[in-house]
Amino acid sequence: MADHDCICTQDKVKEYLELMAKNAGISDLTDPALAAYISDSDGLRHLRDLFHYPKCGSLPDVDASLVDPSSDCIYLCGHSLGLMPKATERVMNEQLQKWARMGVYGHLSGDLPWAYCDEAAIEGVARLVGATKSEVSVCNGLTVNIHVLLTAFYKPTEQRHKILLESRAFPSDHYAIESQIRLKGRNPEESMIVMMPRDGEECLRTEDILQKIQEEGDQIAVVFLPGVQYYTGQLFNIHTITMEAHKKGCLVGWDLAHAYGNVPLQLHYWDVDFACWCSYKYGCTGAGGIAGLFIHDRFKEDKRDRMLGWWSHKMSSRFQMTNELDLDEGAAGYRISNPPIHLVAPLMGSLEVFNSVSMDDLRSRSCYLTGYMEFLIKHFFDEASPHRRSKISVKIITPAEFHERGCQLSLRFSVPIDLVYKELTKRGVAVDKRYPHVIRVAPIHLYNNYTDVRRFITALQVVVLSVKGDK
């Protein structure tokens, strides 16, 4: 991979900050004026205006004596729930108006005819995951789609019955896999390979995954891993793992919950067998937004057993209602129920934003924005830093290199995070807590800027001092 030859991420980021600082005539890389300067000169800064960016005063637990309620909050929680695109409100209201005005005729009339509204999103979503249009469907929730996919692709035999996953898999994935193994009449204790990071490490090493596949691949039916790990923020090497697992005859599926809209994906080119994702994190479709699934085109004509419904049936003859299934091709044939317009509307709103910019430009912006956050965290909070002013230190458990992470950084605090989290919240900082020690933050390439990051650092400095006193 080209990435491996480059100088390391930390140096690249520093080079960039130094260049910008020079242009701005600023000497201190931690100067908030530098953040303001980069934010202002950012070619993608207009994207923020496409979103409703919350004010401090409208967050529930903000203390108005500590922050100006009319100022922007510091929203670093887009890895959990993305902000609302302004377009979404418009699309949603158009669809409500259509329903109010024409009732059932909306199925076939007006913008976004409901009977095929999901199909309007396919092109945009396919672009985000690097797929052809026939490889993608939008439907259901994410875990439901894990079941849809494993029901069809996990067909254990005596010889090959295992599913390889990671020990820190998101609970819902873990339960889904465990229950699929049971439903197929097998025992999770025998059929689940749960990979743990090495002692003292947080992330799985690609080499260890490949070795496990080498060792047990003959018995592995399905490798199922996250594109980006929710807890550590680690970006897996989807291409290499998929390729190596294929050599051993395994099928390879990916949960892209934290990868979709976060990092560029090339599912088709990477030869991934199947994948699924939710859209409410980087996808910005709102809580419980519609999920997606990917089926590689090599399975396009494949009629494998799966959970069927009338939406698996080809549109052309679907409404003849004959009860003779005419299975749709590709990912479309994995749909089951008719699409919910009130979930497709926010997806269309979100795609208006994504369609206006390339994922590569977003990614490039993201790498430096997250790199800036990393630089500041290390500068002010690293255990070994001379600039640390509180007893509390922070270690970043997310991998340090661009090609091994998305925009999220997982910060492990040297103390339990309860108080830190609470005090951050009071100051209008939206982050996410993983007890006992981890806070996850994500400066989102769509709507965050360098000033948000810099303000977060200031807030964190104040907070760690306030909860533990001076060093």
Added chain:
Amino acid sequence: MADHDCICTQDKVKEYLELMAKNAGISDLTDPALAAYISDSDGLRHLRDLFHYPKCGSLPDVDASLVDPSSDCIYLCGHSLGLMPKATERVMNEQLQKWARMGVYGHLSGDLPWAYCDEAAIEGVARLVGATKSEVSVCNGLTVNIHVLLTAFYKPTEQRHKILLESRAFPSDHYAIESQIRLKGRNPEESMIVMMPRDGEECLRTEDILQKIQEEGDQIAVVFLPGVQYYTGQLFNIHTITMEAHKKGCLVGWDLAHAYGNVPLQLHYWDVDFACWCSYKYGCTGAGGIAGLFIHDRFKEDKRDRMLGWWSHKMSSRFQMTNELDLDEGAAGYRISNPPIHLVAPLMGSLEVFNSVSMDDLRSRSCYLTGYMEFLIKHFFDEASPHRRSKISVKIITPAEFHERGCQLSLRFSVPIDLVYKELTKRGVAVDKRYPHVIRVAPIHLYNNYTDVRRFITALQVVVLSVKGDK
């Protein structure tokens, strides 16, 4: 059943119309003035104002030279897609505003915290289906829920492996059952019992269903039937069929797509094992609205294998993220993904209407409203009627008795319906076509009135004359 002792529906309806006509000083029961009179004196007439009732001018195919665009359309298609409650717009916009203003904090804050928004609907939905709160979940699409239920409850053995369904099952149900049989390693040809109506009949007779259960019950794992049949409008005798199938050791599941919000249901009391429904027909939640499922309380503690996700896990410990499943009780333990707020919002809007009135009052209104439609259809279009003015005649294939139908009437025309349907549409009449001969109409107890029905009859008179000339 008490119903069986009453005088027949047709006589009851006539009695009622005669009484109202007498009160109004009207002699002709078909007089539009009678419809206006009953509509005006209707104790539930305010419900219509809780909905956006479309105008002729906003339907896509209306001919403005034939009807006044500013007049109410004749919406008789609520069995396909219910109209939009005004409350829905408000609830949806509240939730969009919350997202805009507080992002991720909306999961736990404000009205309808997203992390448990589905639970806010349980009480209202449970009331509509006659269930305890622990028996009901709202999640997914209807066919997805058929899979959720059959995955858990259809466990074929050598001895007992069949599923009994009807030959005219809605295609999606048919495909779901067929695929579940295959996924369980069996053959639909051996394991599907597809019941057909008697020669020359449209509806299945209860006695024939009971006899089939008597004959083949020992091999039947699951009886899966519709509460109200989508094509004929027949209301099945859920209680009796469930009881008799239980005697033979079968599990009994019901698809209530056309029963939910249409007829009063007593799933718990009727001892139904499991059931599911969509909410976008009589439930008025919009295209692809959130579906529901019912699991009888006798399975409350039962931990049978099923498709699991983090939403199957008890709320109290769900976010500890341990990967040790602590299965939630009852129907809640059949949920998989987190709930979509943008589908729960319309459900809450719809429940504002349903919670303001009793299902029994709605049902009583519905019986007479549909009875009035039947009376007029027979009067003006029955093959044998002296009042028929066109060559075209209409036969109602829906059962004639209250206790065997909901509000829908399925009209079989003596000619192919293409032209009739098209001409009705031009005149602002929204109905539903089932080629070649059937048009389904449903005066909905929530928002339709006697005048809608009477206007429909006038439109139909004009239309049948226009397409076929005089008798």
